[in-house]
Amino acid sequence: MGFIESAFFDFSRNKGRTFLTSLGILIGVLAVVLLTAFGLGLKASIEQQFEDLGTNLIRVVPGQILKDGNFSNSSSAFTSIEFDEKDIQKLSRIREIENTVPIFSKSIIVTVGNKKEISTLYASTAGIFTALNVNADFGKLFTESDVNKRSSVVVIGPNLAEDLFLSAKQAIGKSVTIEGQKYVVIGVTNKKGGGFGGGPDFDSFIYMPYKTAYTFNTNKTFMAIILQTKTDEEIKPVIGQAEDILLKRYEEEEFSIIQQEELLSAINSIFAMINTVLVAIAAISLIVGGIGIMNIMYVTVTERIKEIGIRRALGARKSDILIQFLVASIILSLIGGLAGLGLSAVIVFFIKPYFPAYIDLNSVLLALGVSSAIGIIFGVFPAKKAADLSPIDAIRYE
Amino acid sequence: MITLKNIWKEYPIDGEELFVALRDVSVTIERGEFSSLIGPSGSGKSTLMHLIGLLDKPTRGDILIEGKNILEYNDDEISSLRNEFVGFVFQQFNLINKLTVLENILLPTTYTRKKLSYNPTQKAMEIMERFGIASKAKSYPNRISGGQQQRVAIARALIMSPSLILADEPTGNLDTKTGKEIMKLLAQLNREDTITVLIVTHEKDIAAQTKRKIEIVDGRII
Numbered sequence: 077m078g079f080i081e082s083a084f085f086d087f088s089r090n091k092g093r094t095f096l097t098s099l100g101i102l103i104g105v106l107a108v109v110l111l112t113a114f115g116l117g118l119k120a121s122i123e124q125q126f127e128d129l130g131t132n133l134i135r136v137v138p139g140q141i142l143k144d145g146n147f148s149n150s151s152s153a154f155t156s157i158e159f160d161e162k163d164i165q166k167l168s169r170i171r172e173i174e175n176t177v178p179i180f181s182k183s184i185i186v187t188v189g190n191k192k193e194i195s196t197l198y199a200s201t202a203g204i205f206t207a208l209n210v211n212a213d214f215g216k217l218f219t220e221s222d223v224n225k226r227s228s229v230v231v232i233g234p235n236l237a238e239d240l241f242l243s244a245k246q247a248i249g250k251s252v253t254i255e256g257q258k259y260v261v262i263g264v265t266n267k268k269g270g271g272f273g274g275g276p277d278f279d280s281f282i283y284m285p286y287k288t289a290y291t292f293n294t295n296k297t298f299m300a301i302i303l304q305t306k307t308d309e310e311i312k313p314v315i316g317q318a319e320d321i322l323l324k325r326y327e328e329e330e331f332s333i334i335q336q337e338e339l340l341s342a343i344n345s346i347f348a349m350i351n352t353v354l355v356a357i358a359a360i361s362l363i364v365g366g367i368g369i370m371n372i373m374y375v376t377v378t379e380r381i382k383e384i385g386i387r388r389a390l391g392a393r394k395s396d397i398l399i400q401f402l403v404a405s406i407i408l409s410l411i412g413g414l415a416g417l418g419l420s421a422v423i424v425f426f427i428k429p430y431f432p433a434y435i436d437l438n439s440v441l442l443a444l445g446v447s448s449a450i451g452i453i454f455g456v457f458p459a460k461k462a463a464d465l466s467p468i469d470a471i472r473y474e
Numbered sequence: 475m476i477t478l479k480n481i482w483k484e485y486p487i488d489g490e491e492l493f494v495a496l497r498d499v500s501v502t503i504e505r506g507e508f509s510s511l512i513g514p515s516g517s518g519k520s521t522l523m524h525l526i527g528l529l530d531k532p533t534r535g536d537i538l539i540e541g542k543n544i545l546e547y548n549d550d551e552i553s554s555l556r557n558e559f560v561g562f563v564f565q566q567f568n569l570i571n572k573l574t575v576l577e578n579i580l581l582p583t584t585y586t587r588k589k590l591s592y593n594p595t596q597k598a599m600e601i602m603e604r605f606g607i608a609s610k611a612k613s614y615p616n617r618i619s620g621g622q623q624q625r626v627a628i629a630r631a632l633i634m635s636p637s638l639i640l641a642d643e644p645t646g647n648l649d650t651k652t653g654k655e656i657m658k659l660l661a662q663l664n665r666e667d668t669i670t671v672l673i674v675t676h677e678k679d680i681a682a683q684t685k686r687k688i689e690i691v692d693g694r695i696i
């Protein structure tokens with residue numbers, strides 16, 4: 077019977093105590109694995125949405141959103157200027173720009189018969205489909221001439237189409253009512269996924285020619301302008317020129333020009349911060365769990381002093397005893413770690429249909445590595461105590 | 475084979491005071507001897523046996539094995555000597571109850587650093603056969619009789635083929651008949667296997683069965 081079986085024997089004799097001791101590690105590992113599972117899922121889904129958009133996009137938005145690469149929290153982030161057609165015309169004159177996409181968006185209620193759905197209206201040029209990398213699965217997208225003619229047409233996302241018309245196909249040619257006005261659905265976009273954690277849910281949008289939308293947008297203003305260049309190299313010069321143009325009309329802190337990559341790295345730095353907090357919480361519960369293990373291992377050593385004496389009398393070295401107790405404490409910690417991992421897997425399995433959480437190999441390795449490390453760190457003192465007992469005192473112990 | 479020279483063993487009691495358990499003890503045990511260490515309870519027999527068995531260290535004095543002063547050895551070397559050179563048999567048997575009889579007997583072989591020239595399990599089975607406990611190989615120590623437990627302890631002491639077996643009151647927890655059988659077994663090991671055997675006892679008729687008697691009173695050999 078090796079150390080491992082011997083350790084299991086002791087733990088199986090004290091099931092209740094073993095369970096309570098591993099509980100701390102279980103909770104710690106559960107926290108680490110679940111939080112990374114959710115974090116990973118959220119991050120992956122947001123990154124996916126940005127990747128879909130491509131990198132040659134520049135966003136012009138009001139206020140100062142980014143400051144030194146992070147999301148700004150100063151009040152200027154909320155400065156509310158709005159862009160108008162004049163800005164669009166001036167910006168579209170920049171030579172390297174291929175596509176100027178003004179955006180007016182609004183939360184609206186769409187009605188079909190007695191069905192009502194809440195959706196987000198995106199009013200723009202036909203160029204919005206190129207910029208967002210959106211295609212029509214059914215019907216067609218609206219065109220520049222629809223914009224200029226102020227055609228009463230809309231293109232809707234597949235989820236919204238299913239909610240309102242049962243299937244995307246059936247939506248084509250039907251009309252929807254938005255704030256009392258009727259619009260004909262001429263196209264349904266392809267499925268893009270997303271919409272988690274505040275990211276845009278493209279599949280439930282309504283796209284409308286921006287001039288048609290002047291009914292809702294009486295000031296004829298826009299909350300953002302997307303500029304698309306031919307290549308990534310042109311991004312820098314375009315940003316410079318766009319800045320010069322806008323500075324003639326607005327103050328420096330009244331608008332921001334953001335590159336896709338900058339936004340991505342700002343989001344990443346938010347995740348890094350959230351991660352740090354999560355790691356700190358997990359670390360605390362793991363330390364508490366580790367202290368529990370240390371306590372129990374001290375008790376175990378005391379219970380087994382006589383056995384230690386017998387083993388020493390039979391020729392066991394200090395290092396043999398040290399390893400025996402270290403293995404026991406690693407196993408104790410691993411029991412908690414594996415239970416935490418198993419429980420997280422179950423939770424993730426049940427939550428997956430509603431949230432893109434997943435456990436990757438790194439989380440598994442992290443859980444096992446961390447619980448082994450806790451077992452070693454908090455087991456080494458009790459094990460050292462066991463190893464350093466004098467053989468004669470140990471064997472005479474009653 | 476093993477020589478103790480001017481050994482003193484003192485225990486501190488209540489701070490300042492010292493209790494002297496062994497006073498200037500010098501004794502030599504020769505290879506192949508069958509001897510007993512006899513004296514009244516509390517006279518220091520076990521203390522002396524633990525020093526001979528390298529379980530403890532004297533306050534003063536030297537212990538020589540084959541002429542080498544083992545007090546200069548480090549803890550690992552002394553552990554290896556205990557493992558290979560000595561076999562202990564205790565009054566309380568000192569078996570590990572969560573291990574089977576066979577696992578108990580094999581325990582010393584798991585701690586050895588030298589390559590064994592035999593298959594340990596096979597050798598254990600042979601010893602158990604010889605001691606009439608083969609059928610108990612898979613039993614746990616607390617499920618077998620005292621006489622059987624002491625046989626297991628002796629088998630465990632034998633598994634590494636030691637030069638010396640130290641038995642501390644080996645019959646102390648057994649009835650007279652079983653005690654006699656255990657004494658016969660130890661005598662047989664000395665005679666047939668030429669193992670040096672030292673029996674610690676406070677009973678004159680036990681000591682009478684050995685060839686040499688070392689008497690100890692109040693920590694002094696007389």
Ligand SMILES: Nc1ncnc2c1ncn2[C@@H]1O[C@H](COP(=O)(O)OP(=O)(O)O)[C@@H](O)[C@H]1O
Nearest residue numbers: 485493495513514515516517518519520521522
């Ligand atoms: N660790 C110790 N601390 C203090 N006194 C001890 C210790 N070990 C033994 N003694 C004392 O030393 C004396 C001899 O003990 P021991 O060798 O066990 O006697 P015996 O085996 O002859 O009965 C006893 O009085 C005992 O109380």
Ligand SMILES: [Mg+2]
Nearest residue numbers: 519520521642
């Ligand atoms: Mg004694």
